[in-house]
Amino acid sequence: MTMPLGVPLRGSMLDHRLVQTAVIGHKNSDHPVILPMDVWELDRWRKAHPNYTYWCGLQLGGCGSELSDRRYTTKVCHFAHHPTAPACHRKHNGESSADHLFIKRGLRNLLIKYEQRGSVKTHDLGSGPGGAVDLHLPAAGRKLRFQLSRLDYRGWRAANLTLADDVDEVDWLFSTDGPLTEELLARNGYSLRFRLETVGGERRVYIGAQTYDEPSVRWDFLEDCRITQAGLLTPFTEAVRIPAWRPEPFAFPIDGGVVFALDPEAPVPNDSPFAAEGRRLVMADVKPFGSSIVRAVMSLPGDTELPPAKYVYRATDRARLLVREGADGWAVHLDGFVRLDAHEAAPTGLARTLPEAPETKPVPAPRTKQPDHQPPIAPVKAQLPAAADQRHQAKKGVTLTRDQAIVRARELLRGGAPRGRTLLWSALASYLGEPLVSMSERDRIDFLVEVDSPLWDTKPVLSVLLREDVGLLPCLPAVLEKLGVRGTGGLSADSPTLRAWAARERERAIAIYAKPPRAVERRLPVTNPARTLTKKQQREVDASIRRIQQHKNKHDLTGAKTQASTAEERRKVREAIDRVERKISVLGNGFPASKRAPRTVRRARLWLKFATPGSAIPSNPSKLEQQALRASAAGLLAELGEKARELAAVKAKFW
Structure with a gap:
């Protein structure tokens, strides 16, 4: 049975002597060739090149033996080792096994054609001599890497750093689409590809280009491209004139919130890497939750009118930290903010003047004997200021937003703090209405964390001023843990240790919000740090100490x-x-x-x-x-x- 011309026999491909590619002239040659598979093409090839000798080249990963071109009419033509040749352990015998040499020859021809000084080298990256091809243009400080073997992101990053040691720019070309081509497209605004197709005894090289705005890849012959000081230019890339690309910076959320004070008179560097269309940059003093104040660039929406610089503001959305790979510095990105009142701004360290405590007439409360571990508790109505109650009645039926509810809760707790007043959660929810009324336990925890954020050691925890019946809120331990208060692990709301700590925290609130404010010590942990010794070891040490004293x-x-x-x-x-x-x-x-x-x-x-x-x-x-x-x-x-x-x-x- 005969096979159609051009279709290789699957059985014959198992013979180790049958190869589809070779080099011409000698075993160290880098001049590749593919033997035509059709009889008429092979006959024409022999007439055109009667003096060619073919070798299982070392640059193909071969054994270095001479090959013969086998002519068949009943099956495809191919190269084969001589019967007396030693066993060859060449891994790759197919048409693509010489692609690196075809690319190398094509790049050398372009260097000669456009009179550019450069060198072309192939690399063995562990899977054979055809792992990659590098074009080095020393005058331009540029390298081009044609990547033929498979590569992941970490391998690419390491190779990119190695290639960039002695040049300014590295252009990567991949043979297949994948995560790395998408990464380069996002980084540079364009990406380059390559592919090879068999034409007679040659593998013709194509170069593809894709821009960020054009999803399809435009292909051109390598011989139609130009090598200049700007690298490898295809007809398509020259026509569209790819502009300088500025990818979006990397953004990381800032946990705990941010407060800041603007300084619009301070100049922002003209070449800031964080400038972007639709955004405006301004200098500010920024204090992330739990950190010290730092001078930083802030990125705000372009249509934002800068508010007065004398106030302190808090980000209402999730602030993000912007960084650019290879660029110095960082910036804070946010889309919305609200102004803090004087009492909220004072503990931040960003306020220009310390506020005077507002004058409020004391509200009489009945004297009731409380347990030793509980603070004095006043009736609910006595805890709500008269003026605030009137405003509440006037706005009855108006639903507060979450941010408004946070601000109002903060005002109520601070207003009652100088007199040591505590407030029932049910009374607060009834007073403020939505969104407090329908809150789940988890939402309540998040709400109270925002009421107390940002929290510093010199600022009291307002959540200890809220209660449920005669005890602390059941969710208080979870709130303290999220706020970063130390020593809260494993405690419940009815723990004597937590009740004693809450009583001390209320005393701090009385002192801080009193008129005039009084100095207070920094907040102590809820529980002391645990001992490093076990109980048994501690008993042994104590017994030894007693024996020594005796x-x-x-x-x-x-x-x-x-x-x-x-x-x-x-x-x-x-x-x-x-x-x-x-x-x-x-x-x-x-x-x-x-x-x-x-x-x-x-x-x-x-x-x-x-x-x-x-x-x-x-x-x-x-x-x-x-x-x-x-x-x-x-x-x-x-x-x-x-x-x-x-x-x-x-x-x-x-x-």
Whole structure:
């Protein structure tokens, strides 16, 4: 059975001697060729090149043996090794196996045609000699990389840094579409591709170009392109004149919110990398939540009228941090902001003047005896200022926005703080209406976090002034944790520790919002930092300290006897001594750590001797014996452990 011309036999492709590409002249040649598969094409090729010899070239990953061109009428023509040739382990035999050499030859021809000085090299990137082709234009400070092997983003980034060591620009061309071509399109505003097609004994190279505004790829022959100081230019790229591209900067959300004070008179650098169409840049003093004040560029909507610089403002939307790869500095991007009142602005450090506390007439409240752990609680109606209540009645039926509700809640809590007043959550929700009435527990937590944001150590937590019945809000621990208050882990709202801390925080609120304000200390953690020792270890240390004190009271140094020890303590000390001595024997005496450790071991052995029941104490102890008499099991274990770690570190460093 005969096969149609031009269709390779699948069975014949398994023969290791059958190859579709070769080089001409010698085994080190970089002149590639594809043998025509049709008989009539091969006959014409032989007449045109009667003196050609073909080789399984080293630059193809071949064995270097000479090949013969096999002419067939019943199957496709192909190259083949001679019967006496050694076994060839060439990995790639197909038409594309010589693509790197066809690209290399095409680029060399362009350099000669346009009289440009440059070099073309191929690279083996781990999968064969045809992994990539580089065109270097030293006068232009530019390189072009034709990437034939597969590459991921991290590999591309590392290779890009390596290629850019001695040039200013690197142009990448990929053979297939993928994430990297999309990345380059977003970064540069255009991307270049390449592909090869077989024409007779040649693989013709095509260069494709795609711009950000044109989704389709425009293809041109490589020989129709030009090599200039600007790199490789296709007819399409020359026609459209690709403009300088400025991709959007990278944006990262800023957690916790931002407050700022504008400084419109301060100049913004003319060449700021954060200038963008539809945006305006202005200098400002910015204070992110939990951070110090920093001078930064702010990016605001272009149609924004700059408000007075004497006030402090808070971002109402999620502020974002803008950065550009390779550019110095950063900027803050936001689309909306509101002005803080004088009391809100004072703790930020950005206010120009400190406010006077507003004069308010005290509202009488009935004296009721409260539990010791609870602050005085006034009736709900007494907690709402008369003027505010009148405004509320006048606006009855008007729904507040979330930002308005936050501001009003903050005003009410601050207004009652100087008198130590607390407010029921139900009363606050009834007073403000929506959106508080229909809030879920999670929404309530987020709402209170915004009421107290931004929070500093010198600012009281207003949420402790809210209550539910006679106790703290059940969600208060979650609110404190989100605000970053330390020591809240694992506590509930009815915890005595949290109630005591809330009482101190209310006292701070009274002092800060009093008229005139009084100085307060920084906020303490809800709970003290946890001990680093376990309870058992702490008991052992405390017992050792007590024994030492008893020993000092009853005996002087000459007649003293070491404190009583348990069998468990003596066993642990013996094991620690053995560990240290083994490490000393491995290292030898050539290291300082090896010289210091034996003294600790001798003192520990003396301690064991004196701590053993029935042992005698010398009447005139030496200095080392005196130290052993004073030592405790816990202290010795800690010191021996430290010596063992030092010796282990020395061993790890030199072995």
